[in-house]
Amino acid sequence: MFKSLVSIITPAYNASEFISETIDSVKAQTFSNWEMIIVDDCSSDHTREIVRKEMENDKRIKLIELPQNGGPANARNVAINEAKGDFLAFLDSDDLWLPHKLERQLSFMEERDIAFSYTxxxxxxxxxxxxxxxxxxxxxxxxxxxxKNTIIGTLTVMLDKRKTGNIQLFPARNCSEDYGLWLSILAKGITAYGINEELALYRKCENSLSSNKLKSALKTWNTYRKIEKLNIFASCWYFMNYSLRALKKHTNL
Incomplete structure (x- = not known):
């Protein structure tokens, strides 16, 4: 149906508990023209062995093994640089996609000729x-x-890199690198469009950084100051709006 290749960007670090399930959710996609680039960030568990076994059965799965740990932003950048597809999709090693995710989202973007979508x-x-x-x-x-809003889930993002141009995450310490990337794309005048349809599952692990609300808030603040270079007054205004939306979001969970 579609000829476009979608490159799936997956950083992995000590992901042996969930990586097989994540890969299975990609293999179950109704859209089949994809490559999954898994960048192992020097794991100390069996992540690499699991991915190598998956590769034996499906040549669309690719593994890049980093010699030292550089963090998820660096791992994503390595995958982005290796991606051959015109479209990039992001999926962390513990999250899942529902079967129609790629087909539905690619159709949405191609029919509307848009650069950035989320679900x-x-x-x-x-x-x-x-x-x-x-x-x-x-x-x-x-x-x-x-x-004012961190509503875009990384696991739902798809980009047409022919329209966004070359992209890289800025690996700033204690910042939200993926949020910073979305901001850098929209700062070019690009609009992101949403599909209000459930197409992905986000795993909230107790020991994940994002599960700590204080750390998450600090990373958002640092993104304003270190990546976006906003002054203190603008940062306070946007952070207040972000906090109110985050409170409402987590109150409903």
Whole structure:
């Protein structure tokens, strides 16, 4: 149906507990023209062995083994540099996609000739049990909207790199590198468009950085100051808006 190749960007670090399930969710996609680039960030568990075994059965799966740990932003950049597809999709090593995710999103983007899209998603716990609340998304977001809101889930993003141009995450310490990337794209005047349809499952692990609300808030603040270079007054204004939306979001979970 579609000829476009989608490159799936997956950083992995000590992901042996979940990586097989994540790969299975990609292999189950109704759209089949994809490559999955898994960048192992010097894991100390069996992540690499699991991925190598998956590669034997499916040549669309590729493994890059880093000699030393550089963090998820660096791992994503390595995968982006190796990607052969016109479209990039992002999936962390513990999250899942529903079967129609790629087909539905690629159709949405090609029919509208857009550069950046994201979708609704559902939370699940560490055991994979779904929570009741869905994370609904707005129909579109521009740069100033996104400064007030971290609603875009990384596992739902798809980009047409022919329209976004070359992209790289900025690996700033204690910042939200993926959020910073979305902001850098929208700062070019690009609009991101949302599909208010559940197409992905986000695993909320108890020991993950994002599960710590204080750390997450600090990373957002540092993104304003270190990556976006906003002054203190603008940073306070956007952070207040972000905090109110985050409070509402987590209250409903």
């Amino acid at each position: 609704m998603y559902q939370m699940m716990d560490q055991k994979g049990e779904r929570k009741v609340t869905l994370i609904h998304v707005p129909p579109s977001i521009v740069y100033k909207d996104l400064l």
